[in-house]
Amino acid sequence: MSDLGKFIAEHREAKKLSRRKLAELANISHTEIHRLENGERKNPSPPVLKAIANALGVTYDEIMKAAGYMDSTSPSPVIAARIPGTEDLTDDEIEEVRNFIDFLRAKRK
Secondary structure (H helix, E strand, O other), X not given: OOHHHHHHHHHHHHOOOOHHHHHHHHOOOHHHXXXXXXXXXXXXXXXXXXXXXXXXXXXXXXXXXXXOOOOOOOOOHHHHOOOOOOXXXXXXXXXXXXXXXXXXXXXXX
């Protein structure tokens, strides 16, 4: 099992979710969840990881790190984008900003 697969399985089981229920919450196939957890699916797309993170109630950064797309020293995307006034925000506050940005984008659809 890959680090990502272990991460997903552990968080899914902690929430007492079946693979099918997680897939439903993330709006992806249960086969995709199975493949990710078993390490059969390499390089899942960031939108798939974002959907799974939201369904599991974990941060996007956490799942991106588990997938190997980020390391623990990677700066937050909000900080990296150099949005004025974000330099003193905590990781939790940055995640709230990111979630609000996602909310604004979702409203467009």
